[in-house]
Amino acid sequence: MAIELGSNRYGKAETRVVRVVRDSERHEIVDLNVSVALAGDLDDTHLTGANDKVLPTDTQKNTVFAFARDGIESAEEFGARLGEHFTGSQESIDRATVTLQEYTWTRHGDHTFSRGDGGEHKQATVVYENGRPDVTVGLRDLLVLNSTDSEFTGYIVDEYTTLAPATDRILATAVTADWHFSETDVDWNKAYTAARTALIEAFRDTYSLSLQQTLYAMGAKVIEVLPQVDRVTLTLPNKHHFLVDLEPFELDNPGLVFFAADRPYGLIEGTVERR
Structure with a gap:
């Protein structure tokens, strides 16, 4: 009987990041729930436990926060930027899937917002490969x-x-x-x-x-x-x-x-x- 490893990926799920735009007295809010999944040359990790090709999921979380510092033009642009980074900076990673849920806040002033729990939200999925x-x-x-x-x-x-x-x-x-x-x-x-x-x-x-x-x-x-x-x-x-x-x-x-x-x-x- 032959046993082999099938498709696999790993990542950091549901990193909540809120980016406030303070370019003027009228602030803007971008509220995202970001999940990252990476795939590539990771067989050894599953078969032998070797972690030399693994970018820790905690590092992925930190990357989301660090990239948010530079601004979030849109969920789609942010996901593409993260995907390009993960596949371009890690030799072992050739496919990055970034799923972003975006929550809308209702404006009630220059810096006052409200949002109900749950309900409608946007979702973008960016698969970065090749x-x-x-x-x-x-x-x-x-x-x-x-x-x-x-x-x-x-x-x-x-x-x-x-x-x-x-x-x-x-x-x-x-x-x-x-x-x-x-x-x-x-x-x-x-x-x-x-x-x-x-x-x-x-x-x-x-x-x-x-x-x-x-x-x-x-x-x-x-x-x-x-x-x-x-x-x-x-x-x-x-x-x-x-x-x-x-x-x-x-x-x-x-x-x-x-x-x-x-x-x-x-x-x-x-x-x-x-x-």
Whole structure:
């Protein structure tokens, strides 16, 4: 029986770094959660325990902080700069994957901000290999809801089907989306804003016969507005809202009161590609 080492990588996960821009009295904040994963000539480390080709994960953390001192133009630029450093400075490392979650703070003055815990955030993944970055950008937990203009009818009915057709329903989801760039000469901050806006506008403007149809419309819209994007991958959980039966209380319910169920839920996933 032969046993061999397969693909592997190591790194420092979730280094929280907050960079304050103090170039004027009106401050800016960049809030990132940075994870680094390095791969390359590391077989000996696993097979013999030799660490001579290992850059400590603590050093990776320190590098994130040191690079933040020079400024963070965008999550994508920062990830590419880190990836270039790790692959260029370490002979044993030929691939660096930097994943960056970016949290948005709401401004309430020149130096006052607020942010709710959790919720929507940007995510960028930069894979640096062979002297160039490969960039995927996206977002997590973008909550959107249409209170009408959605239906679900004409589906398969078998002996286990109890779902009634809906000709006017609430459609809600928490969007996970990633869009991959075929080039890197991009205004990253502007592109992110454009993609997020496209997702929301497509969700708003699509009369939905299924969440699958809405998924396609959302991905297609991002590709239409960003010529540098070659594919968009979306994950859309169906946040079900069920009409509450108020007849026991001798009340009607003409589409006014709903129960928001958290589970189980439909999960729609798909990729839209440029051809």
